[in-house]
Amino acid sequence: MPALSTALTRRQFLRRSSVATAALAAPTILPAHLFGQSAPSKKITVGVIGAGNIATGHLDTLLGFADSVRILAICDVDRERRESATARVNRTSGRNDCRAHADFRELNRRPDIDAVYICTPHHWHALIGIDAMRHGKDIYIEKPMTLTIAEGRALVTAAHRYARVVQHGTWQRSMKRFHDLVAFVRTGGLGKLDRIECPIGPNNRHVGATWEPEPVPAGLDWDMWLGPSPWRPYHSHGCHYNFRFIADHASGQITNLGAHCLDIGQWALDMDHSGPVEIEGHGDFPSSGLFTTATEIDVTFRYANGMSMRCFTQHEGGGNNSARFIGERGWLDIGYAKMSASDPNLLREMQTAGKRLALTASQNHYEDFFDAVRTRRRTIADAEVAHRTTTVCNLGTIAMTLGRKLRWDPVKETFTDDDMANRLCRRALRSPWSVA
Amino acid sequence: MATSSSSLPANTPEATPIPKSYAKGIGTTPDPWERCAQLDYGGDRSFAWSVRQQVLRTPPAGRAKVERQLLATLATPDATPAGRAFLCQMLALVGSAQSVPALARLLLDPTATESARYALEAIPGPAADAALREALTALSADAKAGLIGSIAARRDPAARPALVALAAAATEPAIVRDAAARALAHLPPL
Numbered sequence: 001m002p003a004l005s006t007a008l009t010r011r012q013f014l015r016r017s018s019v020a021t022a023a024l025a026a027p028t029i030l031p032a033h034l035f036g037q038s039a040p041s042k043k044i045t046v047g048v049i050g051a052g053n054i055a056t057g058h059l060d061t062l063l064g065f066a067d068s069v070r071i072l073a074i075c076d077v078d079r080e081r082r083e084s085a086t087a088r089v090n091r092t093s094g095r096n097d098c099r100a101h102a103d104f105r106e107l108n109r110r111p112d113i114d115a116v117y118i119c120t121p122h123h124w125h126a127l128i129g130i131d132a133m134r135h136g137k138d139i140y141i142e143k144p145m146t147l148t149i150a151e152g153r154a155l156v157t158a159a160h161r162y163a164r165v166v167q168h169g170t171w172q173r174s175m176k177r178f179h180d181l182v183a184f185v186r187t188g189g190l191g192k193l194d195r196i197e198c199p200i201g202p203n204n205r206h207v208g209a210t211w212e213p214e215p216v217p218a219g220l221d222w223d224m225w226l227g228p229s230p231w232r233p234y235h236s237h238g239c240h241y242n243f244r245f246i247a248d249h250a251s252g253q254i255t256n257l258g259a260h261c262l263d264i265g266q267w268a269l270d271m272d273h274s275g276p277v278e279i280e281g282h283g284d285f286p287s288s289g290l291f292t293t294a295t296e297i298d299v300t301f302r303y304a305n306g307m308s309m310r311c312f313t314q315h316e317g318g319g320n321n322s323a324r325f326i327g328e329r330g331w332l333d334i335g336y337a338k339m340s341a342s343d344p345n346l347l348r349e350m351q352t353a354g355k356r357l358a359l360t361a362s363q364n365h366y367e368d369f370f371d372a373v374r375t376r377r378r379t380i381a382d383a384e385v386a387h388r389t390t391t392v393c394n395l396g397t398i399a400m401t402l403g404r405k406l407r408w409d410p411v412k413e414t415f416t417d418d419d420m421a422n423r424l425c426r427r428a429l430r431s432p433w434s435v436a
Numbered sequence: 437m438a439t440s441s442s443s444l445p446a447n448t449p450e451a452t453p454i455p456k457s458y459a460k461g462i463g464t465t466p467d468p469w470e471r472c473a474q475l476d477y478g479g480d481r482s483f484a485w486s487v488r489q490q491v492l493r494t495p496p497a498g499r500a501k502v503e504r505q506l507l508a509t510l511a512t513p514d515a516t517p518a519g520r521a522f523l524c525q526m527l528a529l530v531g532s533a534q535s536v537p538a539l540a541r542l543l544l545d546p547t548a549t550e551s552a553r554y555a556l557e558a559i560p561g562p563a564a565d566a567a568l569r570e571a572l573t574a575l576s577a578d579a580k581a582g583l584i585g586s587i588a589a590r591r592d593p594a595a596r597p598a599l600v601a602l603a604a605a606a607t608e609p610a611i612v613r614d615a616a617a618r619a620l621a622h623l624p625p626l
Contacts, residue, residue: 150589209480209482210478210479210480211478212478213477213478230521230550230551230554231550232477232518233477233478235478287481287482287485287486288480288481288482288485289481290478401492402492402493403492403493419496420492420529420530423528423529423558424529426558426589427554428528428553428554428557428558428585428586428589429582429585430550430582431549431550431553431578431579431580431581431582431583431585432577432578432579432581432582432585432611432615433581433582433585434581434582434584434585434588434589434615434618434619435585435589436584436585436588436589436615436618436619436621436622
């Protein structure tokens, strides 16, 4: 198949995007409050909450924005991680003004911090995000925005209530190729669209059917790591990174990987304030062991306009977070690292489609967030958009859990005829935590 | 060719008797509904898995019976903490007013209060609301703050007077006062 291969890893993409980008839009008259203390030239002060795998990538990029960003705080419940990340920031900046925090509440209450990057396990996202916004912080929140559908709506409500800027970690929205793809699809570039397919990689961690609790490592606050999720004893395979595969903390690969391609599907279908009306799928769930999320998934989302979007596990050739759009004129398979099409001409047409539609564009996911913080405009992936994409992922998880076709009302945000499914839209939080 | 004992040839030997030592280990297959009360963190949870699948796949008409089975297992005197946590997770999916009395008692047991509250928060209806409100005078500190969070999630207007009092109570720790103050913003007026 014809392919244009730009073999960028995610980190390479983020690094290249941090270099000076296209010129800003035409001059805009800025409100007076943006001068002085809040002048655009003032650096945005940032705290990073969660200093693990994803945060490392963010720090790589944020440290490259030395002219516009100051990282003043790192928070992690693992002492080694927070001290190591703090030392790295201070070493790189040469200023020694970044402080380490063990408790996100301390960081969120600092008056000298403008925005926080939330890079914790998913079971913490809603609570930390709402707390941050309540205390005047704008937030960049990693995907999936929240663990449950109810938490998502609570976060959107909080963003409105506290008038805060939110950027979701669905950074593909700031890549030209996806902007072009969406414009191309929406303006009929593929002819009548038949369906969307989102293949995602399989689980990349595996554990046995039983496990023995282990002593908590020195320096790790296990109670705080668990936070609002139900208590269980510590095991090294059930903590850093691997939380992705434990349903009390995350939802497996459908959110870990699927969130990116399902987000592009939602965008292309113009469903950023809505969602599917029917969901049906199958998941293979482990019957024993520490991991509880599906190891194989295959779920289809159907929309009121007749369109369908399928997300499924692909063992070979995954890892591109691609979305494949199939229509009358052929297909386009667009991922962050590779692009391919049924016809190279379709790809060429797609790459010039950006101007066909007045679609909000972003050239750089970080700069889009920083500019929104300064001007108080919406980001390319704001709270409502983030919630709708995350909801698609969570709907898929619920459908796979129950193993039956479900009907969803995207206006009321309830299942129309399944009480059990509705109960799975929310979860009680472990004391003393609450998203209220 | 179908066979039955009556059609076996006349010289068919008797079945070899099972040795007594082997027969000792043979018993009935453990009932997963009973075994899940003894669930341990880290142990084989496949029997709990089979109960879970049955619960998830039970149509609405059958859920009252499933609920009674879960309650019967929950009443097992030697149920483990992990077992009660699992059973309460299941009751969160199918529980009704039928489950409230048992869960209300567990809500006051420090070793089971969290699990019971997870189930009560999910069960619709005034009985669950009342059980959560009544526990406000029994729980304290972190557990009370979590309880207030459940009340806020359920948006129970009848809890307003109690939460107003808690938000202003100098005898309550900050975590309770803060939780009550935030919860009030989520309750509809009485």
